[in-house]
Amino acid sequence: MTAVISAEGLSRTYGSTQALVDVDFEVDRGRVYALMGRNGAGKSTLVRMLSGVERPDSGRILLDGDEIEFRDPDHALRSGIATVHQEISVIPGLSVAENVMLGRWESRLGVIDRRRNRALAAEALELLGVELHLDTPAGDLRIAEQQLVEIARALSYRPSVLILDEPTSSLTESEADRLLEVVRRLASRGVAVLYVSHRMSEIERVADDVTVFRDGRVVARHRIEEVTVREIAALMAGAELQERPRRRSAAADRGVALSVSGLRTRTTLRGVDLQVAAGEIVGLAGRIGSGRTEILRAIAGLDAASHGEVELADGTRFGGARDVRRRVAAGIALVPEDRKGQGIVLNQPILHNMVLSCLSSISRWGFVDRHRERRTGAASLEATEIRVGSLSDDVASLSGGNQQKVVLARCVNSGVRVLLLDEPTRGVDIQSKHQIYDLIAGLAHEAARWSLCPRSTTSSCRTATGSSSSTAARSLERSIATPASTHSSRP
Template identity: 40%
Template sequence: MPATAGGIDVRPVVLKLDNVSKEFPGVKALSGVSFDLRAGEVHAVCGENGAGKSTLMKIISGVYQPNGGTVTYKGEPVQFATTLQSEAAGIAIIHQELNLVPHLTVAENIYLAREPRRGWLVDRRRLIADAKRCLDRLGVDIDPNVQVRTLSVAQCQMVEIAKALSLNATVLIMDEPTSSLTEQEAQLLFKVIRDLKAEGTGIIYISHRLDEMAEIVDRVTVLRDGRYISTDDFADLTIDDIVARMVGRSLEDKFPEPTRVPGEDVIFSVSGLTRTGVFSDVSFDIRRGEILGFAGLMGAGRTEVARAIFGADPLDAGTITLDGDALKITDPRSAIEAGIAYLSEDRKAQGLAVKMPVDANLVMARMQAVSNSVGVIDRKQHRDASQRYVDLLNIRTPSLSQPVRLLSGGNQQKIIIGKWLFREPRIMFFDEPTRGIDVGAKFAIYQIMDELAANGIGIVLISSELPEVLGMSDRVAVFHGGRIMATLNTRDTNQEEIMHYASGSGRHAGQG
């Protein structure tokens, strides 16, 4: 409970921003934003993609310098020139986009540039022990000696959190910390957050999962289009209130009314898929016009199965059938040619060429369709094809030549969908498709998925958000320990039953 006197919160303000503004060439990212953070408080900052949340956090942590306004930390005006300066002062940030060095170990990443030393040498034993303590505090079983490149996105997220915890910060900024975590893993993080609050740490919390905030958040500030909208005690608001302030309108429904009508005929089937030590005897079907959900805890095998079907990882056994034809998939190229598309959970690293423009990204999966017989790109076909998917998917971009890295997460995800639609796939795997995407953009992605299924494309939705799985899927395959424990009709199940199987409590039930 907050420290109060006469109903007034008397916890000291550790961080304060007054009338902060930030401009980039042609863009006013922040305009006169004010904000304060108290010791031992979780203060949420909410807003759609492009509202200015990340820009504000980068100003606090020294990545950007403000064009106007002041930042006060522990009662003194500050202007950090680098993140190293802000970290040294006691401000740590967990970035939405993972900021790890793949070829270094987990321990080396956690203490990068801060390694404990014995004389001139790194004290390896202490490095491993300190890293393990940070990981144990999060309740995760990750070997501090393994290289980060071997970890899943969810495990990398936990390493990022452990890295921030190792700084023992006065102010901790969490930018989408649960975006790739399951409900159970998020609960472990919330326990750590409550412990940090009790120790007096001030936490700035950014998340598009508004429902989870009720467990930990004290106050909430809403930004819209780079401008300050409001600050209130979280207990005085409803989720609908927050959403309405974020988007400037009310959102009645979280999920679209389905237009698809799943049929009985099976269009895609896998049987006995096995990759030794990763998953075993995985079998499932997809019916025409159906969205099949994959649910499970971190490391359950959901993404690993999708990657193997797509040919990104090898299979030791099993068969894959599409429209009655057995497929021989040896690599992603053969999967793509067979009509299978995979939208990776790490869209920037594995789904986009972020430094390239919108039009190049939209056609890169099928360059031959916009090239002549000798491989020279036909500029008109290239432009027309790109514009078709910008219009079809309502991609918000100033031009086709805009670098993808400058677009919001929702528009980046739409570009990946457009890229695969240009290939005319028959099966699409959506792996965490709304990770780090605001509520308005989520609804647009859901509508696209429903329309694709209604047009006969088989869809697999892999998501750590159980409400998303239940809201969008017709059936859900629940994974545990590399196996499908049960396949359930979503209209007849609930989150409790799914978690029962996901935690391994239920017996192996195969397909439903």
């Protein structure tokens, strides 16, 4: 059988980074191929080559045995390769139906056939089992729903090759389950599926073949029945990954750094009390809709609370008003789930993002001191272990895990006092996850010191926030990390 699509000796470099090195890859009909590897291993780069987004520096791609050079993504799509990229790219101002049918509104006699387009969109959504109103602006959807809209869009092309780059990173368990079923069903109908994911449990359920990438190379390729999850993890990590010792909990005698009392909102919160001491990291767990994100938003002053109070160690109090700026100035920072939309300025250099919130402390007479800016950036780079070619590269060039580290670095640089993290490791590989945990633990450790002396600087953290997206389906992993300590209460 001829492979439906194959790659021979694909290589691609970005600046000094070898993102893909001499990769061979072959895909047969009716099989699901898991692409595994840590962040930065080269998976998305391969996906971009196969989907016509970028061209390889060398090597070739064959479609049904014939060499093909994709001119652009549309060319790949029309050749039967539909791709859902890692970064969500729905157009917020367009409706669900318009997004699903983007770029190929069917028309009759030169007039757009609205009914027909809606029907096609509905069909694709139904295949996924998603109940979304066709007229809802995509910008009003939860991230998970936006992701499902993109998947529906890919399905609506009825592709012979479907490429999904971390499709379940923001889906709930049941949404992910459903997607896995669809993937298996498509494969049984002869579609070849490339499936990039970090979730081992999914791979076991969905994949026929596993290909492991490391540092741009394919380091292993197996049929799923030939390997164990452990072996895959080891292959992904190379020699580097070791079990980490459990972090010791901070002493709870530091005094309360954040005190939340009787917090109520019109929607979910029904009188939440929460005390966190300096240096303490408190995890918030709960089911979807239980109010985890809402608590963070209310503490950050993004949403109004109808009752209750938030108090900081220095006695600063906040009532129920929406007053993000004041709270940010007092050292409360929220790293939202949607870092792309709210946490980060993608088309700005990494360095700029890192110092965005502490411009006052690296400026003199109103001018940014470039020397200090560089020093701050270099220190952040070291602390976060982000591998970059240059600090002046755009944040957009970083993987998701590294983007998240940039957001955290910014909070560190801003002298944050209370750090609120909403799903900080969503879509992040295991290695970066550990680095992010270390960063958080490091912050908490420092906070234990701050708690012994009054706040000295006036730096502020201008965490970009302000989306109006309301409630949420989020996974279990959600935490509040704060420079402060004690016990948690349930929403």
